[in-house]
Amino acid sequence: MFIQTEPTPNPEVLKFLPGREVMGEGTRDFRDADAAQASTLASELFSLEGVERVFFGPDFLTVGKLANYDWSHLKAPILAAIMDHFTSGQPLFAATGDQSGGHDEGVYEGETAQIVAEIKDLLDTRIRPAVAQDGGDILFNRFDVATGVVYLNMRGACSGCPSSSATLKAGVENMLKHYVPEVTGVEQTL
Incomplete structure (x- = not known):
């Protein structure tokens, strides 16, 4: 098994591509070791000293580190944990683990429901x-x-990224305002 790594715009986050499906559909963000208990892989990654955050994407995962740790020391044990997980055949989540990773499904009615549908589609x-x-x-x-x-909600490498507010304002906000005139602004939630 060959796992590729890629830098992200956030210097504290590294992207790992195991060459196979991770989540398939949806995403999952683990902000701490307690949340990671739902996944054997996330738990294993959080057991490594210096790991601060784990994010699963469709075919990748990202790992965030504490600022005072160096990638040269963390990368090898992270790669080993990922390889061990995928070669073991273990499921990504414990049987009772919540695997949700999509948009909030709040209830909107009438014209507002159409606006929200357009936003989600974009x-x-x-x-x-x-x-x-x-x-x-x-x-x-x-x-x-x-x-x-x-x-x-900004997740994975985007969460805490120095360029995330620029991405939100210059990219996302401008696009949503262009295609959905009812949108006046975009804000990040935690």
């Missing part, structure tokens, strides 16, 4: 594929009808 077809190239994901959280603000 995210899925134009924005998320581009962001996945950098090892991250952007998910719809909610739309405030009164203000026209769209709230989005």
Whole structure:
């Protein structure tokens, strides 16, 4: 098994491509070791000193490290944990693990439901594929009808990335405002 690595725009996050499906569909963000208990691979990665965050994408995973740790020391044990997991044949999630990783499914009605559907479609077809190239994901959280603000969750390499606010404002906000005139702005949620 050959696992490729790629840098991301976030210097504290490295993208790992195992050459096979990770999530298949959807994504999953593990922000701490407690959340990682749902996945044997995520738990193993969090057991490595210096690992701060793990994100599973369709065919990749990203690992975030603490700033005072160096990739030259972390990369080999991370690669070993990924290889051990995929060669063992273990499932990615424990039987009871929540595998959700999509947009928030809040209930909207009438014209607002159509606006939200357009926003999600743009995210899925134009924005998320581009962001996945950098090892991250952007998910719809909610739309405030009164203000026209769209709230989005930044995940994976995008979460905490120095260029994420520029991505949101210059890229995502401009595109959503262009195609969905009801959108007045975009904000990040945690």
